[in-house]
Amino acid sequence: SEPVSCTGGRADMSLDGLRRTFREHVFYTQGRFPSVATRNDLYMAFAYTVRDQLLHRWIKTVEQMAGKDLKIVSYLSAEFLLGPHLENNLINLGIYDDVLGIAKEEGFDIQVIFDQEEEPGLGNGGLGRLAACYLDSLASLEVPAIGYGIRYEFGIFDQEIRDGWQVERTDQWLRLGNPWELARPEITCRVSFGGRTEPYQDDRGRYRVRWIPHRTVKGVAYDTPILGYRVNTCNLLRLWKAEAIESFEFEAFNVGDYYGAVDEKIYSENITKVLYPNDEPVQGKQLRLEQQYFFVSCSLQDMLRIYKLGGGKLDRFSRHFAIQLNDTHPALGVAELMRLLVDEEGMDWEPAWDVTCKTFGYTNHTLLPEALEKWPVELFAGLFPRHMEIIYEINRRFLDEVRRRWPGDEARVARMSLIDESGGRFVRMAHLACVGSHAINGVAELHSRLLKEDVLRDFHEMTPEKFSNKTNGVTPRRFLVLANPGLTRLIEGKIGDTWIRRPEELRKLEPCADDPAFREEWRRVKLENKKNLARVIRERTGIEVDPASMFDIQVKRLHEYKRQHLNVLHIIALYDRIKRNPSYDLCPRTFIFGGKAAPGYFMAKLIIKLINSVGDTVNRDPDVNGRLKVVFFPDLNVKNAKFIYPAADLSEQISTAGKEASGTGNMKFSMNGALTIGTLDGANVEIREEVGAENFFLFGLTAEEVYSLKRDGYRPMEYFQANPELQRVVERIASGYFSNGDRELFKPLVDALMFHDTFMLFADFGSYADVQGRVDEAYRDREHWTRMSILNSARMGKFSSDRAIREYCEDIWKVKPVPILLE
Ligand code: GPV
Incomplete structure (x- = not known):
């Protein structure tokens, strides 16, 4: 067919073209005269101007992919934590400076326009942000890909801090409209729930099963274009919204049941109303399971539809789609694809199973046993009677295989079964994902090793390959180029800009670490970034912080295993030293925390309160005299994070070894020249390898030591009794020193540490405090510190999501880039 013509007009990316398109959007899209256009009108007009460019490339991408014998990556994720689009798209298009110029000409501040964008907070933290980085890299590497997920009407809650406590407010990201998405009311799927199954014979006399569901909803596609960096590939993020199917309304209307019809509508739309704000461990709620099935079923139906458009035969499906399961949230896909192939498409079991296993890959993101998803069989079978049967059949065949390999080993059979029967009956989603995938991976070397040795040991023994x-x-685009323009310019001045696509080239900066003038410049940029963060902190919290002090930052979801409270214990120790010796020599430090707590996670919320209480006391104590400041930065999200990573001197990555699967904040900090204080956990291990042990502050037990200590009976009290400073620290909290004499407030926290200390803070406290002492000394030698900082940035190339995506493409997905031409 004829190539679609969309050159000229709004596809014109010259300065004049952009300016004209922008003015047109103010007028024809927003319906405003320039003189009465609101801030939002201007933002919308800019966004539509940029979107026109994306759509131009999107059409070219679809056009040039059609009819080719290619393979598409399909990334299934319950979360995509994208962050604001506008700035990112300007960078990827290469028109950032042009648009800055236009804004200036038209007489307004582009920062104010950027600030107007509500970010799509469709994720909780690391897992959702990783999915967003991977979409950026897939497009930047010109790999055909679709991200599939849920269009939550309310994303992750907004966090406010009142009286030191977290207060949640609903996120209203769609309130003023979303210029980045295209509703596709014609792309819909039906998704069913409940009911029963019934056997029958098909026209060839074969035994078949039909599912007679109790209710059915409609999924509607909403598409967001995802443009790669300085390429024409524009991929698709397709998010599903749940609606009522029309027939329900008609039926109800016919019997005069107006309210019934409206009820049904509300009931259906509920499915995609809100993101569950718990990350690991997830909550075992029925609606959550419905969400998972809803988006997985829509996505698989969509892939089959697209595949059939190309006229492919179903038994070759896996040559054209590689589906990646982002943790077990979409693992139901294994059973759903079997149902679609066998029940709906009439395939036999064996070929369908072959297609399924060849299509799916599974990424595990956690070692916390309580975070491994399992659903009560009763709940599961009630919602998905047919999938339950399919899972039993998968399990029967799988366990037969286990018994053939290990005759008589019934303990192994029980351990590996898809059904957990050790007290109640549960469907184990990780087992379903393992059995139904040809590839299983962890997210850091240590994590992958521990998966093999521990959590998925039996599966590794059976299928090590x-x-x-x-x-x-x-992605270095968002977390370096966009977040840290000062550093980007400085680096570009030395080594050009090819590192933005090939971050291994950042190594060329290494010699600059020995150049005093460059170090001076490096410090100047860091100071500017710290002033910038100091301004934002003042605006949001009223707290004054000194940009000359060391910025020591821990931002991430609040979790006991991430040990924000270990950081607090150390702050209190420093405070205690000052109180005991007012002339105590401490390099001035500003401790900055940020992150959300799951609304039902009492201990995490209490830790936020503790941080704020300690801050209140320390920040106003005249004895401290500027040496210590403690800040809790409210509402950490992608938008706010851009002020934070570039301003850090020290990055806190202090989880109990063996608990953090990888961490990704650790990478964002180090790329921006922060030094890390951290345990040998997750990707910290590899970061330390890359930057060099001499440029990393290591402390704490190893994962092996944590395990053996636990096995031999860990007694926190022993560490407590051996460390007088730790005693004084805990005593200050317990005595009500930070809570106006209230000894009850932090008692749950103190008791948990004294009597259980599940995450071994006491065992690591001594080593942590010692190494913090070394950090203090190191910061005094500013030249040497700067050297280490430069080397951190220069050696972080490995941690670009481009490298990760290349590995997935080569080892798991077997997909190749498809360059897209504009003309
Ligand atoms: I499972 N992770 C997350 O954010 N939410 C989850 O539900 C689960 C895992 C995180 C891990 O905690 C991080 O260590 C990891 O870096 C991240 O997933 C991305 O892999």
Whole structure:
């Protein structure tokens, strides 16, 4: 067919073209005269101007892919934590400076326009942000890909801090409209729930099963274009919204049941109303399971539809689609694809199973046993009677195989079964994902090793060839170029800009670490970034912080295993030293925390309160005299994070070894020249390898030591009794020193540490405090510190998500780039 013509007009990317398109959008899209256009009108007009460019490339992408014998990556994720689009798209298009110029000419501040964008917070933290980085890299590497997920009407809640406590407010990201998405009311799927199954014979006399569901909803596609960096590939993020199917309304209307019809509508739309704000461990709620099935079923139906458009035969499906399961949230896909192929398409079991296993890959993101998803069989079978049967059949065949390999080993059979029967009956989603995938991976070397040795040991013994490691990465576009323009310019001045696509080339900066003038410049940029963060902190919290002090930052979801409270214990120790010796020599430090707590996670919320209470006391104590400041930065999200990573001197990555699968914040900090204080956990291990042990502050037990200590009976009290400073620290909290004499407030926290200390803070406290002492000394030698900082940035190339995606493409997905031409 004729190539679609969309040159000229709004596709014109010259300065004049952009300016004209922008003015047109103010007028024809927003319906405003320039003189009465609101801030939002201007933002919308800019966004549509940019979107026109994306759509131009999107059409070219679809056009040039059609009819080719290619393979598409399909990334299934319950979360995509994208962050604001506008700035990112300007960078990827290469028109950032042009648009800055236009804004200036038209007489307004582009920062104010950027600030107007509400970010799509469709994720909780690391897992959702990783999915967003991977979409950026897939497009930047020109790999055909679709991200599939849920269009939550309310994303992750907005966090406010009141009286030191977290207060949640609903996120209203769609309130003023979303210029980045295209509703596709004609692309819909039906998704069913409940009911029963019934056997029948098909026209060839074969035994078949039909599912007679209790209710059915409609999924509607909403598409967001995802443009790669300085390429024409524009991929698709397709998010599903749940609606009522029309027939329900008609039926109800016919019997005069107006309210019934409206009820049904509300009931259906509920499915995609809100993101569950718990990350690991997830909550075992029925609606959550419905969400998972809803988006997985829509996505698989969509892939089959697209595949059939190309006229392909179903038994070759896996040659054209590689589906990646982002943790077990979409693992139901294994059973759903079997149902679609066998029940709907009439395939036999064996070929359908072959297609399924060849299509799916599974990424595990956690070692916390309580975070491994399992659903009560009763709940599961009630919602998905047919999938339950399919899972039993998968399990029967699988366990037969286990019994053939290990005759008489019934303990192994029980351990590996898809059904957990050790007290109640549960469907184990990780087992379903393992059995139904040809590839299983962890997200850092250590994590992948521990998966093989521990969590998925039996599966590794049975099919070692399925296992591999894919260390996480982050996109240098958003987390360096966009977040840190000062540093980007400085680096570009030395080594050009090719590192933005090939971050291994950042190594060329290494010699600059020895150049005093460059170090001076490096410090100047860091100071500017710290002033910038100091301004934002003042605006949001009223707290004054000194940009000359060391910025020591821990931002991430609040979790006991991430040990924000270990950081607090150390702050209190420093405070205690000052109180005991007012002339105590401490390099001035500003401790900055940020992150959300799951609304039902009491201990995490109490830790936020503790941080704020300690801050209140320390920040106003005249004895401290500027040496210590403690800040809790409210509402950490992608938009706010851009002020934070570039301003850090020290990055806190202090999880209990063996608990953090990878971490990705650790990478964002180090790329921006922060030094890390951290345990040998997750990707910290590899970061330390890359930057060099001499440029990393290591402390704490190893994962092996944590395990053996636990096995031999860990007694926190022993560490407590051996460390007088730790005693004084805990005593200050317990005595009500930070809570106006209230000894009850932090008692749950103190008791948990004294009597259980599940995450071994006491065992690591001594080593942590010692190494913090070395950090203090190191910061005094500013030249040497700067050297280490430069080397951190220069050696972080490995942690670009481009590298990670290349590995997935080569080892798991077997997909190749498809360059897209504009003309
Ligand atoms: I499972 N992760 C997350 O954010 N939410 C989850 O539900 C689960 C895992 C995180 C891990 O905690 C991080 O260590 C990891 O870096 C990230 O996933 C991306 O792999």
